[in-house]
Amino acid sequence: MSKVGRNIKKIRSVKGLSQQAFADIFSLTRGNISSYEELRAEPKIEIIVNIAKYFGIPLNDFILKDLSVNELLHFDTSLVLDMEKLKKKDRFVEIPYVSSVNFNDYISNFLEPEFLETLPKISIPNSSPFNLLAIEVDNSQNFPEGFTYKNGDVLIFESVSKENIHRILGRFGIMVNREGMRMGIFEKKEENMVLALNELVFYSFTLDSDFRYWVLRALYSQEV
Template sequence: MAIAGKNLKYLRKLRGWTQEEFATRLGIKRSLLGAYEEERAEPRTEVLEIVSDIFKVTLDDLLRSDIGEGSGSNYLSKRRQLKLSTPGQSIIPFVPLKAAAGYLNGYGDPEFVDELNTFTLPMVASGNFRAFEIVGDSMLPTPSGSVIVGEKVEDMEAVKNNQAYIVVSKTEGIVYKRILRNNRSRAKVTLVSDNPVYEPYQLAMEDIMELWAAQVVITKVSPQQRYDVTSLSHLVSNLQEQVNTIKKKLPNA
């Protein structure tokens, strides 16, 4: 049943699921799914039945046919064809925080990128876009946990001074910063945080692997603080006490 494991991997990647996501849908551990895909173990019949229901394929096809080869093209070409089939709208791969380390190793691997979850945005036209989850308070008021949608910068000469970018580099990993070009030296750029607590620092151009110009910031809605009558009463009382204290310290007119 080695072909079954190969078919599981093909179908998972065709749908764009990670092993963790697919294993959750199948009700098994990710490590077991990995064993199936690497042909170190044979998929159980009940697992194949779930796969059959999800993808509307027969058990006989899963067990006897190479679905990828039989369909005339591999999963990568199918995924790319699917992405190109949405006119005027970009399919945006999403790099969550948990995938950041893997992205640094596999950013240039089409197979790795095709495993990332994707989404579309009505305000984003066609182009090469990618979304990154950021963490930390260095770009406040953009809060930690926000998702930055960036458009790929192919030429460093197109970088605009003081604009925000997702910078993927060998030394700093994935960071969200504003870029200042150094007129004296084109070998380095200065990365600046919106939060003034953080000092600017320089980064060598040769360390930059990818650059994405920030286009859209997606953040969670923060619950607005509400005051009830009692809270407002306490607030007013405190203000009155502060005013009275100040008056007592002032010299008599």
């Protein structure tokens, strides 16, 4: 059996795409993507070719290898916003931008909506109904194993709410309070939702707390 289904799931995680968003790119259904990822069906060869070409992955690797996050980052070096998909909406919005310069101010004032209005803004194409936040990468941030970003990369996060919590499992995200920012993968352990940095370090959370939770939606990457 090919590795395509598992690799599709990894691509979605790296790109921050839901099954429906991934399906929309290739004119498929969410059910198609679910069946591929659960190994209940194999995509037609033309679909496999289109996916590999779209994400810049060698076809042989896409079919035969269990691709790692680092390999996917290597194949798709820009990992920029899915411009073609978002352009369908023809809609740009300005979102708050947290740089290394104003990062501490953001941590201190993250609960104050009016503070976000004072931050610099960047303009991006957007189809999300949820609030977005841009954060600049620097060396002080502690990323989960397998997630490698460069100084100056800009991560675009989508707010986590009760309406979209079902779409965040297995995706990279952050939690913020006045003590700082923690990063990890959203997972479910027993009956609890957690943000896991690794197998030993994880943080249980509830949306009713004073924390703010964000899930990665896209990335603007510096040229190498």
